[in-house]
Amino acid sequence: MSKKETKEEYPVEEMPVKVEALFMGPKSENQKYFKEMLDFLMDEHIHWRRDFHPEDRAVVTPEEMRDKRFQKTLDRTTEILLELSAKLKNSSTPWFSTRYLGHMNSDTLMVANLAYMATVLYNPNNVTYESSSATSPMEIECGRDFAVLLGYDPERSWGHVTTDGTVANYEALWLARNLKSFPIGLKKVKPSILRGMDEWQLLNLPTKDVLDMIDTAKKAGVFEEAFEASARGEGTGYGTLGKVIVPQTKHYSLTKAADILGIGQKNFVNIQVDSRFHMDVGSLAKTIDGLVKQKIPILAVVAVVGTTEEGQIDEISEIVKLRDEYEKKGVSFYFHIDAAYGGYSRALYLDENNRFMDYEEMKKKIRKIGAVTSGSDYPTKKLWEDYRAIPAADSVAIDPHKMGYIPYAAGGIAIKDKRALGLISYYAAYVFDNKGDLSTNFGSVILEGSKAGATAAAVWAAHRLIPLNVTGYGQIVGRSIDGAEQFAKSVNSMRTLEVGGEEFVVQPLLANPDFNIICYAFNFKTGTSLKKMNNLNQKIYDATSYKSGPVYADDWITSKTELNIKDYGDAPLAFVKKLGISEKEWHRTGKVYVLRSCILHPWIANRSTYPARWAKYLEFMKRTLQKVTK
Numbered sequence: 001m002s003k004k005e006t007k008e009e010y011p012v013e014e015m016p017v018k019v020e021a022l023f024m025g026p027k028s029e030n031q032k033y034f035k036e037m038l039d040f041l042m043d044e045h046i047h048w049r050r051d052f053h054p055e056d057r058a059v060v061t062p063e064e065m066r067d068k069r070f071q072k073t074l075d076r077t078t079e080i081l082l083e084l085s086a087k088l089k090n091s092s093t094p095w096f097s098t099r100y101l102g103h104m105n106s107d108t109l110m111v112a113n114l115a116y117m118a119t120v121l122y123n124p125n126n127v128t129y130e131s132s133s134a135t136s137p138m139e140i141e142c143g144r145d146f147a148v149l150l151g152y153d154p155e156r157s158w159g160h161v162t163t164d165g166t167v168a169n170y171e172a173l174w175l176a177r178n179l180k181s182f183p184i185g186l187k188k189v190k191p192s193i194l195r196g197m198d199e200w201q202l203l204n205l206p207t208k209d210v211l212d213m214i215d216t217a218k219k220a221g222v223f224e225e226a227f228e229a230s231a232r233g234e235g236t237g238y239g240t241l242g243k244v245i246v247p248q249t250k251h252y253s254l255t256k257a258a259d260i261l262g263i264g265q266k267n268f269v270n271i272q273v274d275s276r277f278h279m280d281v282g283s284l285a286k287t288i289d290g291l292v293k294q295k296i297p298i299l300a301v302v303a304v305v306g307t308t309e310e311g312q313i314d315e316i317s318e319i320v321k322l323r324d325e326y327e328k329k330g331v332s333f334y335f336h337i338d339a340a341y342g343g344y345s346r347a348l349y350l351d352e353n354n355r356f357m358d359y360e361e362m363k364k365k366i367r368k369i370g371a372v373t374s375g376s377d378y379p380t381k382k383l384w385e386d387y388r389a390i391p392a393a394d395s396v397a398i399d400p401h402k403m404g405y406i407p408y409a410a411g412g413i414a415i416k417d418k419r420a421l422g423l424i425s426y427y428a429a430y431v432f433d434n435k436g437d438l439s440t441n442f443g444s445v446i447l448e449g450s451k452a453g454a455t456a457a458a459v460w461a462a463h464r465l466i467p468l469n470v471t472g473y474g475q476i477v478g479r480s481i482d483g484a485e486q487f488a489k490s491v492n493s494m495r496t497l498e499v500g501g502e503e504f505v506v507q508p509l510l511a512n513p514d515f516n517i518i519c520y521a522f523n524f525k526t527g528t529s530l531k532k533m534n535n536l537n538q539k540i541y542d543a544t545s546y547k548s549g550p551v552y553a554d555d556w557i558t559s560k561t562e563l564n565i566k567d568y569g570d571a572p573l574a575f576v577k578k579l580g581i582s583e584k585e586w587h588r589t590g591k592v593y594v595l596r597s598c599i600l601h602p603w604i605a606n607r608s609t610y611p612a613r614w615a616k617y618l619e620f621m622k623r624t625l626q627k628v629t630k
């Protein structure tokens, strides 16, 4: 290996992708390529139809085409499509624009859009291989890609593309429920396999032990019977299966899952977050201790990598340590990570060979290749440890339509041990050819039925073009984090804003967040209540969102959220204090309304253009403040 090729000296000039060539661009800069390629792909499809049995005669004849109603139908088609286009242009949200500083959106990848558009004409249905022989294998490849990105062994794990993060979370908890209850079913059917284990022991087996037990049950020919005697056949029995522990910051899809899976909201235990909006691991340990004392098992613990509201990364390494410690004491639980938002950011930590880099090596590399340009300490060692610990989870939700920059609807899940698939499998003879092959007959092992093969094609194409490591996705994710950091710094350093004779202050929720969401709030500089402050920020949101009419017309667009004392405790206290709100006032009002900017764009970070961009944002903000306070 020449020096140039060594890992430390990865040649930047040989980086596989240039970010500017990946997107259409805020001003359709890459439209020429996009249109040419789209045209080519449409031609390809047209030829495909023509070339399929050239001897078959055309059905739509020139004579039919001369019919008056034929032309009328096409005229009406044109009218409708023009109307559609007008509607789309009039009121769609311009995610592509750097004026958009709201939800988890930005421009999407050209390759994914083209792949999706091309594939949709073939209309594959990934429910089963029979209806998607081109795109089901792509979905399998995407699953392997997720595995590598998340640190799982691609040979032993399994993953696939879901509709969204919500479905990915449902699938994880569905699996956890069936897994947890299997030993109970087996006890009813063949207790001799269990070597005298009592119910408490059976409900506290590590995931791997339950999967081994399933293998044993299969060998003994009692799997089906035991499975039917578990939650699969008997219903949930949640009273005995125990609690699902989630952080207060969980996405509401998990709350919905509790309902749908029959867990029941009262069996969902919310853990308080700390001042950095991480699930408080001390509280988690106390909660587990309390449950264990009462002999209440823990069905699952869920942590979040990229919280929906703040983008924070739960302390995965601490949670994994905690699980290891409890396992030594005979207590275990299924561990799911909801990385629907943050999953792709693990790419930043993998070198060009997909190896998780050492801390110093990684920090050096992300700066060398320009993925992160700031001189700051990002990522902290702690954050690095948390990303490193991700593969210890039993499953991970990861959404391509968030940080994967894929068009909707594309979620994803990776499951560490593919043996678990049997626990959520359903076989339909008319759809599936091969009962044994659960890996490509998706419909038999996933929550959904019919599903667009075009989605899998879009994710697959993006993954083939952009390595899921620091040289590919790492570059995009890094730029987004960099942009967010610069934005947070600018907000943080803005002392006073004078608008129309009135002075305002503004404060980020966290000056150095873990990821790329910046929450912030404005306040009048002097003498104000939290209620008045909330009102001000609500008005700003109303003026910078769909609420003020077509978002197209706004100077800039943002999103918002509300942090209340019931969910967040005193975590937002330090923040409101910086905005001149007393502790007493915080407790009296009990909630703070914040503006929320998920900065996904790779375009904001550029150091040389950032000052001008920030000046523009400042101008927008001042105009908005003027508008809402006059």
Ligand SMILES: Cc1ncc(COP(=O)(O)O)c(C=O)c1O
Pocket: 104, 163, 164, 165, 166, 167, 169, 251, 253, 304, 305, 306, 307, 308, 338, 339, 340, 341, 399, 411
């Ligand atoms: C952390 C987290 N999990 C799950 C979801 C649900 O994803 P989806 O909207 O794709 O269903 C979201 C959505 O924002 C999320 O932020």
